[in-house]
Amino acid sequence: MQETISFFSGFTPNDLWFLGEAALRTLWISALSISIGTVLGCAFGWMLYEGKLAATLTLAPVLDVFRSVPLIIQLVLFYNFAPIVGLDLDPFGSGVVILTIYTSALVANVARGGIEAVERPMRRAARSLGMSYWQDMRYVVLPIGGRAVFPAWVGVALGVMKDSALVSVLGYVELLKASQILITRTQEPFLILTIAGAFYFALSFPISRYAAKLEKRWAQ
Amino acid sequence: MIEIRGLEKYFGALQVLKGIDLDVEKGEVLSVIGASGSGKSTLLYCINGLEPIQKGTVLVDGTDVHAKTTDINKLRQKLGMVFQQWNSFPHLTALENVALAPKIVKGKAKSEARDIAEKQLRHVGLGDKLNVYPNNLSGGQQQRLAIARALAMEPEYMLFDEATSALDPELVGEVLDTMRLLAEEGMTMICVTHEMGFARDVSDRVAYFHQGVMDEIGPPDQIFGDAKSENTRKFLANVR
Ligand SMILES: Nc1ncnc2c1ncn2[C@@H]1O[C@H](COP(=O)(O)OP(=O)(O)O)[C@@H](O)[C@H]1O
Ligand SMILES: [Mg+2]
Numbered sequence: 328m329q330e331t332i333s334f335f336s337g338f339t340p341n342d343l344w345f346l347g348e349a350a351l352r353t354l355w356i357s358a359l360s361i362s363i364g365t366v367l368g369c370a371f372g373w374m375l376y377e378g379k380l381a382a383t384l385t386l387a388p389v390l391d392v393f394r395s396v397p398l399i400i401q402l403v404l405f406y407n408f409a410p411i412v413g414l415d416l417d418p419f420g421s422g423v424v425i426l427t428i429y430t431s432a433l434v435a436n437v438a439r440g441g442i443e444a445v446e447r448p449m450r451r452a453a454r455s456l457g458m459s460y461w462q463d464m465r466y467v468v469l470p471i472g473g474r475a476v477f478p479a480w481v482g483v484a485l486g487v488m489k490d491s492a493l494v495s496v497l498g499y500v501e502l503l504k505a506s507q508i509l510i511t512r513t514q515e516p517f518l519i520l521t522i523a524g525a526f527y528f529a530l531s532f533p534i535s536r537y538a539a540k541l542e543k544r545w546a547q
Numbered sequence: 548m549i550e551i552r553g554l555e556k557y558f559g560a561l562q563v564l565k566g567i568d569l570d571v572e573k574g575e576v577l578s579v580i581g582a583s584g585s586g587k588s589t590l591l592y593c594i595n596g597l598e599p600i601q602k603g604t605v606l607v608d609g610t611d612v613h614a615k616t617t618d619i620n621k622l623r624q625k626l627g628m629v630f631q632q633w634n635s636f637p638h639l640t641a642l643e644n645v646a647l648a649p650k651i652v653k654g655k656a657k658s659e660a661r662d663i664a665e666k667q668l669r670h671v672g673l674g675d676k677l678n679v680y681p682n683n684l685s686g687g688q689q690q691r692l693a694i695a696r697a698l699a700m701e702p703e704y705m706l707f708d709e710a711t712s713a714l715d716p717e718l719v720g721e722v723l724d725t726m727r728l729l730a731e732e733g734m735t736m737i738c739v740t741h742e743m744g745f746a747r748d749v750s751d752r753v754a755y756f757h758q759g760v761m762d763e764i765g766p767p768d769q770i771f772g773d774a775k776s777e778n779t780r781k782f783l784a785n786v787r
Contacts, residue, residue: 448630448632448634449634449636451592451597451630451634452628452630452634452693453636454597454620454623455595455597455623455626455627455630455697456623456624456647456648456652456696456697456700457620457621457623457624457648457653457700458620458648458651459620462651462652466647466651467636470636470638471636471637471638474638545638547680
């Protein structure tokens with residue numbers, strides 16, 4: 328009797344609520360970073376595609392740095408050094424900035440691949456109809472290239488959502504940080520991490536399902 | 548009228564067109580024949596400004612295609628083009644493929660663009676395929692779709708770049724028939740083609756291109772019956 332009670336001791340329905348709230352924060356910081364990062368990344372990808380030399384010499388190496396330095400190092404460095412240059416951001420702000428840049432660095436390559444996926448004859452056909460450069464981009468390259476690299480983009484988005492756990496090192500109470508707090512208090516790492524994992528799954532599963540559905544519809 | 552004077556085109560150091568002089572009158576059907584690599588496609592691209600030129604001029608109804616001040620997107624509305632590869636927009640239905648440019652380039656209302664598209668699709672014999680996506684159409688149907696798409700801009704000239712070369716043999720006929728129909732309707736056409744039967748029957752004149760030079764131009768009877776250029780005769784002997 329004693330033991331069954333102690334199994335759940337410390338973990339209360341309130342804690343579940345606490346985790347749920349933290350999951351919303353994970354969702355919020357991810358959604359924000361992924362949206363802004365995607366827009367930026369598309370712009371960068373376009374520059375990489377069009378800018379040729381100038382972009383390859385300047386932009387590409389910078390993006391490479393953000394892609395290759397571990398996110399946790401970027402977060403800690405930025406959070407601690409940004410105030411020196413007068414940027415006083417809280418953990419959430421720092422997390423959004425770094426996650427956004429990180430997303431944009433990943434999306435840049437995806438976006439460039441998307442533009443490249445639309446071959447020259449197709450674009451010439453569009454231009455031959457009198458479409459301007461931007462009309463061709465908007466009505467031909469975006470839908471065709473976008474669909475071609477959509478799975479890759481979904482991969483980036485889901486990855487960033489998981490990686491947003493790293494913002495916990497700055498003290499932002501998202502899902503992972505909340506779990507750590509509860510583990511310290513309840514000494515129930517297995518239970519709590521399982522619940523946290525379930526939350527992450529609950530956040531990504533609908534996205535990947537919806538993505539799969541879209542891909543199927545486009546494939547017809 | 549299309550007036551080409553002293554047209555020279557280079558890709559890097561490679562000279563692809565070596566001084567072309569050519570006039571195409573309104574209502575005329577000109578076929579362009581010649582070996583692969585002789586510059587036929589490039590000529591078409593230079594006419595609608597998809598490729599820049601290095602020397603000479605191309606005038607379409609008096610407008611210099613390559614002048615910086617020319618609104619090339621506007622001018623291209625006069626010049627429909629059909630490519631070897633049909634390039635259907637895969638994310639749009641046949642109707643949407645054809646309606647897109649009238650809508651966004653000409654600013655037509657949605658319903659009007661739809662009507663235009665429907666009319667042109669019927670015109671090329673695809674009236675029963677309005678809501679079908681391109682990957683459910685055969686190559687021949689997609690190429691007719693490409694023709695309808697170009698016609699929807701109400702061009703005054705049509706440029707065909709080997710419109711039937713990528714098609715399975717049994718599908719060539721339906722595309723050639725559509726091109727014949729356009730010719731009968733009085734469309735001004737420049738057709739780069741390997742279909743000698745079409746060139747002979749439908750064209751008013753046939754031009755033979757050889758290594759970037761227009762070696763010979765004349766009525767089909769002359770080109771196919773009594774070519775002056777040794778190159779032309781050799782080429783025709785080989786394709787027949
Ligand atoms: N974009 C390009 N870059 C470099 N060379 C090209 C390009 N397009 C065509 N060429 C070259 O120009 C020549 C003429 O090509 P093209 O006009 O396509 O000939 P055709 O249509 O008569 O077969 C060929 O030698 C071809 O390799
Ligand atoms: Mg060619």
